Amino acid sequence: MITIAEAPSHHIDRRVYGQFAEHLGRCVYEGLWVGADSDIPNKNGIRRDAVEALRAIKVPVVRWPGGCFADEYHWLKGVGPERQSMVNTHWGGVVDPNTFGTHEYFELLQQLDSEAYINGNVGSGTVAEMADWVEYMTLDTGSPMADLRKRHGRDQPFSLEFFGVGNESWGCGGNMLPLHYANLYRQYQTYVRKYGEQPISKIACGANADDYEWTEVLMARAAGHMDGLSLHYYTLPTGEWDVKGAATGFDDRAWHETMRRTRFMDELLTRHGAIMDRHDPARRVSLIVDEWGTWYDVEPGTESGFLYQQNTIRDAVVAALNLHIFHKHASRVRMANIAQMVNVLQSMLLTDGPRLIKTPTYHVFDLYSDHQDAEWVDAAADDVDPFLDWTVSHKDGAYTIGLVNTGLEREASASVRLPSAIADVISARVLVGETSDAHNTFDAPDVVTPVVFDGYRVEGETLEVTLPPRAVASLRVSVA
Ligand code: AHR
Numbered sequence: 165m166i167t168i169a170e171a172p173s174h175h176i177d178r179r180v181y182g183q184f185a186e187h188l189g190r191c192v193y194e195g196l197w198v199g200a201d202s203d204i205p206n207k208n209g210i211r212r213d214a215v216e217a218l219r220a221i222k223v224p225v226v227r228w229p230g231g232c233f234a235d236e237y238h239w240l241k242g243v244g245p246e247r248q249s250m251v252n253t254h255w256g257g258v259v260d261p262n263t264f265g266t267h268e269y270f271e272l273l274q275q276l277d278s279e280a281y282i283n284g285n286v287g288s289g290t291v292a293e294m295a296d297w298v299e300y301m302t303l304d305t306g307s308p309m310a311d312l313r314k315r316h317g318r319d320q321p322f323s324l325e326f327f328g329v330g331n332e333s334w335g336c337g338g339n340m341l342p343l344h345y346a347n348l349y350r351q352y353q354t355y356v357r358k359y360g361e362q363p364i365s366k367i368a369c370g371a372n373a374d375d376y377e378w379t380e381v382l383m384a385r386a387a388g389h390m391d392g393l394s395l396h397y398y399t400l401p402t403g404e405w406d407v408k409g410a411a412t413g414f415d416d417r418a419w420h421e422t423m424r425r426t427r428f429m430d431e432l433l434t435r436h437g438a439i440m441d442r443h444d445p446a447r448r449v450s451l452i453v454d455e456w457g458t459w460y461d462v463e464p465g466t467e468s469g470f471l472y473q474q475n476t477i478r479d480a481v482v483a484a485l486n487l488h489i490f491h492k493h494a495s496r497v498r499m500a501n502i503a504q505m506v507n508v509l510q511s512m513l514l515t516d517g518p519r520l521i522k523t524p525t526y527h528v529f530d531l532y533s534d535h536q537d538a539e540w541v542d543a544a545a546d547d548v549d550p551f552l553d554w555t556v557s558h559k560d561g562a563y564t565i566g567l568v569n570t571g572l573e574r575e576a577s578a579s580v581r582l583p584s585a586i587a588d589v590i591s592a593r594v595l596v597g598e599t600s601d602a603h604n605t606f607d608a609p610d611v612v613t614p615v616v617f618d619g620y621r622v623e624g625e626t627l628e629v630t631l632p633p634r635a636v637a638s639l640r641v642s643v644a
Pocket of ligand 1: 186233331455503
């Protein structure tokens with residue numbers, strides 16, 4: 165029996181459904197940006213099919229330009245009529261023409277109706293460069309940077325909601341030790357000034373997975389200067405960076421290992437959260453999981469630095485499990501950004517020139533969109549199938565129940581008891597894989613797509629649910 169509590173516990177910030185788009189492989193270039201002269205239908209250079217698909221899942225916030233790329237990005241090369249190219253040394257050594265820059269990013273946000281989360285350059289940039297960028301974007305008028313923005317065609321300041329001060333500063337962002345970064349963070353963030361009405365939430369670079377010392381030092385030395393502290397954790401089926409495992413054609417052991425390693429996110433949030441609670445009991449500083457998702461070996465024949473991988477029902481289940489964990493910890497975790505939006509790692513969309521498909525992960529973000537800005541409701545379990553996982557939230561007078569069967573072989577059943585008699589099952593949909601690596605292709609784009617879910621029965625206050633193996637379901641239920 166899964167018993168849903170009478171009262172909600174905490175709010176689920178819609179931003180835990182956030183996205184990440186880096187200058188990496190074909191994420192920004194081709195995946196989102198094709199340029200105004202492209203044959204691919206676009207609006208102001210941004211492909212229409214991608215925007216249409218992404219608007220449907222209500223993307224709340226997009227992190228950009230990296231990732232590792234952020235700490236070698238010099239924003240001035242990406243504004244104005246004369247763009248200066250650069251070499252993307254982290255990701256394949258390709259030349260980035262910088263045709264997608266600050267103005268194009270805000271154009272994308274406007275088309276998606278999403279908030280901005282820009283990651284600044286600490287690793288190879290200066291305080292002045294970062295300060296100028298913030299001034300360029302957010303100061304209304306009367307300064308060299310505001311005037312430059314106006315000359316580049318944008319009169320009004322942009323709305324900058326979140327600003328990250330460095331990325332993975334313990335690794336690709338400068339290989340720093342925690343105290344060194346804490347000092348730099350304090351210095352750099354001083355010049356991330358608030359010029360207009362819009363407050364800018366400042367996000368410090370947080371830990372790599374279970375590096376609890378990093379969180380301890382940052383919270384002890386710099387918590388008073390930050391609004392958020394990030395965390396990065398990827399699910400690798402093998403746990404090894406050299407041979408991570410394939411996105412398709414894997415065995416049952418790889419499936420179960422992937423599930424086990426995904427569930428580790430819960431321990432990470434509990435332990436990092438406990439450290440943050442000691443320094444910040446009021447939970448003012450958010451924990452921001454601004455990179456998460458599966459990371460496999462790249463698809464055979466593709467550039468190793470482009471991180472292009474297929475996406476299967478296994479990824480859908482991983483996405484749902486992570487979202488369940490974020491909901492549970494949402495009193496501290498107020499943003500998460502899956503890596504990445506298009507064509508890179510666990511993406512929403514895959515493109516092949518003009519063609520575009522939605523991945524199973526996309527469909528989970530669609531099935532679960534009612535959890536955005538809902539209230540999380542605890543649901544206690546008694547004698548429940550160990551392969552089942554669930555999440556419950558309440559919004560607009562109805563409960564949204566997410567259910568996952570992580571098993572490969574058999575159905576999983578549960579009785580889900582609501583706080584009072586069920587009035588209506590407003591909607592019920594399920595995503596199922598016929599095989600453990602069922603996925604969509606450009607020739608068969610709807611192999612894994614949501615269908616109506618009829619595996620339930622209403623008995624007074626209780627939903628009797630039976631989920632097929634390898635499945636993610638979402639039910640919306642109202643009570644009397
Ligand atoms: O998302 C891919 C890379 O993973 C990012 O650039 C980096 O921050 C992380 O190591």
